[in-house]
Amino acid sequence: MASTNTATTHHTGGADLPTRSPLIGWLAVVPVMLGIFSIVTTEILPIGLLTKIGSSFALSDGMAGLMMTMPGFLAAISAPVVTVATARVDRRLMLCVFMLLLAVANFLAAAAPGYWLVLVSRAVVGVVIGGFWSIGAGLAERLVPTKAVGRATAVIFSAVPLGSVLGVPAGTFIGDLAGWRTAFVVMGALTGGVLIMLVLAVPPLPPIQRTRLNVLRGMLKSVNTRFALLLTFLIVLAHFGTYTYVTPFLERVTDANSQLITVFLLVYGAAGIVGNFLGGAVVARYPRVTFSLAAAMIAAATLLLPILGHRQVGVVALLIIWGTAYGAVPVSSQTWFAKATPNAPEAASVLFTSSFQATFSLGALTGGVIVDRTSPSTVMTLGGLTATLMVLAAWAHFARRLTWLSNT
Helix, strand or coil: CCCCCCCCCCCCCCCCCCCCCHHHHHHHHHHHHHHHHHHHHHHHHHHHHHHHHHHHCCCCHHHHCHHHHHHHHHHHHHHHHHHHHCCCCCHHHHHHHHHHHHHHHHHHHHHCCCHHHHHHHHHHHHHHHHHHHHHHCCCHHHHCCHHHHHHHHHHHHCHHHHHHHHHHHHHHHHHHHHCHHHHHHHHHHHHHHHHHHHHHHCCCCCCCCCCCHHHHHHHCCCHHHHHHHHHHHHHHHHHHHHHCCHHHHHHHCCCCCHHHHHHHHHHHHHHHHHHHHHHHHHCCCCHHHHHHHHHHHHHHHHHHHHHHCCCHHHHHHHHHHHHHHHHCHHHHHHHHHHHHCCCCHHHHHHHHHHHHHHHHHHHHHHHHHHHHHCCHHHHHHHHHHHHHHHHHHHHHHHHHHHHHHHCC
16 A cells, blocks of 8 residues: 555556456446435435425525535535545445445434434535545546546446436425425435445455645645636536525426426436536546536526526426536536546545535525525526636636647
8 A cells, every 4th residue: 555645646447456357346336326326316305305394394495405505515624634534444444434424314314303403414414425425436447447447437427417317306206205304214225225235346445545635735736726626616606506496496487396396307317417428428538618518508508597497398498408517517527626636536536525515515505595585586597697607717718728828
């Protein structure tokens, strides 16, 4: 096991599986993907249940939105802290611990007699997000041969739109049938199943390099890293400032009932899966175009929703555009961070997770304040303008770079 202050040791694909077949490696990828699916689904489950949970505790939509804000802030803090604190611990063991905590958090939310305990459970979810994502997002190169790392990474990140296509609509459906608490019970049981799969399918993963805080501070000196932070901040702020409150929008503007909202979210999630694999296929070669196009599509969808959102056909079309676009966002952002720090993959995952989750939380909080004081349509418009800023920032940077190259 190598250890270094600068985290310059780079791990080659599949080196942890020198005597195992590629099939064994791919079998290990599946529970990692399902672990992230469980995390993503748990994290965004309140979106489809927001008004139901709020009603049961007599809360406004904005106050109920704290369920989305809480995990993001805790994840942003725990990503570097937990990863550094557990740098000497086998990574499989840490993944299993995080899945156990996630199951406990879901059961706590289901049994909560008051909103305060729901928020406590969401704080635990935040710790799990920060730790599991930081470790799991960059594990593909340790599980499969080098030539399959790209495909394995896309499979792992497919958990993000998969959480939308299955998790949120399914949670909303269960909430309609048996109450929102039952949705959290089911999620807790599913997480327990993923824990068993991690134990059985993932090989021991001793740490190959220690991620230290000074490594993370050093990454921030890189212009490319700071630019990745800016792009991630703008697009994640735009997305979660709006998507967190898509259910109130669909209820008030589109006048959709619970069953129809479930269908809408299912359509959105299905488009997200397509967008994830499309983005994963091209982002390595065209990172700027992929990221910018995704942001432009999100901008178009959210800006047009207040105009076309009164009609179901318009909503479906715009949710398909929005879902396809956002499906490419996580893999695009992770790729930017990885390219900025190629010699420290886990450190890159930590910074990606921390910045993504902090902005996720800020977006949900900001959107909550706006929706309580104005309307869901205003939230959509402001989110679209923020996504437009991301597109302008990406191409302004590109223009400056072209100018610099022409002058050298």
